[in-house]
Amino acid sequence: MAYNLFENATMAIKTLGANKLRSGLTMLGIIIGNASVIAMVAAGQAAQNYVTRQFESLGTNVLFVTPGDAQRGPDAGVRRADTLTLADAEAIAAEVLAISEVSPEKSQRLRVTHGAAETQANVLGTAPEYLTVRQVTLAQGRFLSPVDAQSNVAVAVLGSETAQTLFGNQEPINQRIRVDNVRFTVVGVVASRGSSFGQNLDETVYIPIQVMVNQLTGQEVGKTSPTVQTIAVSARDATSASAAIYQITNLLRLRHGLLTQENDFTVQSQQDLLDTAASITDILILVLGFTAGISLLVGGIGIMNIMLVSVSERTQEIGLRKAIGAKGSDISAQFTIEAIILAVIGGVIGSSLGIVSIVILTLTTPLSAGISLSAIAISFTVSGSTGLIFGLLPARRAAQLDPIVALRS
């Protein structure tokens, strides 16, 4: 090529600089496109990280047994809230070998008071094993003990926020609280656990599940054992999770008298939940990225538009260049490089804006977005090639101009 790349680039920058407003407006599309690709992908990944952290906060090697068939949804006919009982939990603890501990969970939102202080809290009836299965740390006092469970003593362990609301700076241990007008003695406070899926885990009152059934919820009609909402089970170790799922499933089918029917319960490992969530957030990232990609495409079409206008406005320049010896390839290189430079400069500005918006996102939302180098690389490549692709047609048109016609126009 007679006209080398460096000179072409210098010439293009001069030409673009001579018409700053137009060059700026042309770049705007690419800037927005790039910024949105980078910001959207980062937001998607941040959402994914957030969801992943939420599941990891549930504890590792944990299995969750829930009533109904989660896979088949509410219309499956077997999704009933009352198919799991405390007796099931006890049976799992006694008979399944691949597990180490079992924590039945039954919760209800109730009014909790201490003197004049009053709050709504999630009252969670559970067993002493909850502490280890759910990996909870105590801030003060002790957690529920096996003795509490057996002797039906009304003791309570408070979540950090509930303790703060009811007691302020007072010492809560051995104080009395009322839960739905039943008296409880506070024996411990749990360290802050944050929130999980929008539920604030620190607004919780932990009490023995037997006490909850006997004094708060009462025995359900037609049930020999109280129902529970979740049975959290810790597998013996990471490798025994699938064995545990198999054994729990068999045991519960037997206990529920299921011969040919579908399961009326669901056993899921934390990994299953993570995978499901990841597959959803992957789609989220894809959709966000695709949407942003479309804006990049629109930006590219903007470049083509302006370049076409530019070619028809600069026919005399093209004619002159041809008259003094420019070949078609020289002219098309010139216009293509102008388009690429527009796209690349737009790409740089857009990427910077994208990064700024990631920083803002991290500062203003619970999502912590990482700056994805691959997203920057991709959006750069895309905007560069957008410039190339959308610069080609105008460049071709310029190269094919007849010098006589161009000069006489």
Place this chain on the structure above:
Amino acid sequence: MPLIDLRQISKTYGVGDLEVHALQAVSLTIDPGEYCAIVGSSGSGKSTAMNLIGCLDRPSQGIYRLDGIPVNTLEADALADIRNRKIGFVFQQFYLLPQLTAVENVMLPMVYANVPLPQRRSRAMKALQKVGLGNRLHNRPNQLSGGQQQRVAIARAIVNRPKLLLADEPTGALDSQTSRSILEIFKNLNRDGMTLVMVTHDEAVAQQCDRVITFRDGQVLSDRPTLPAAITPVNQG
């Protein structure tokens, strides 16, 4: 050997009933060192002849040798190369690139001729000095008067040291005083050995040349040298 050698050149535009015979079997030779005017009314074929001589267009029929090269057989890229190396163009509207300074405009033909960068600038400055613009090197066209812009254009036309300088109504956009100074530059260039062909409709301008070729209806009507006080039958167009 003539620099320009047109033999039985015809140029036809359009097809069928719309055919226009812009040139009909024109034969013409111009020797190196000549200073020659092409005149004629509009539609006489003078512009077509100018485009063909300048290798901007190809004849429909006939043979055209420029400096011995049969350019009528060449493809577009080869013609671009011929224009670049052998011909300098000066146009009525100057056609300077507004985003470039005077010296950058003059450097442009050397870019396409692959002249090494350091040489370009010095050659461009020399060419600008030759046309009397050595003190306006870094002005942009909009900072220059019409006459100065045309001088930049002339410097651009001669910077690749072409054999032929082709001027299309070079004084058409200039006042008479400026025109005289431009014609003076042409005269000096011709004196230094440059072959000049100028298309004009201005008889006074044509009289500055040594030879006047008059076109009418696509043919050469007359071809004669100018005389100091000759009453030349130029067709007013």
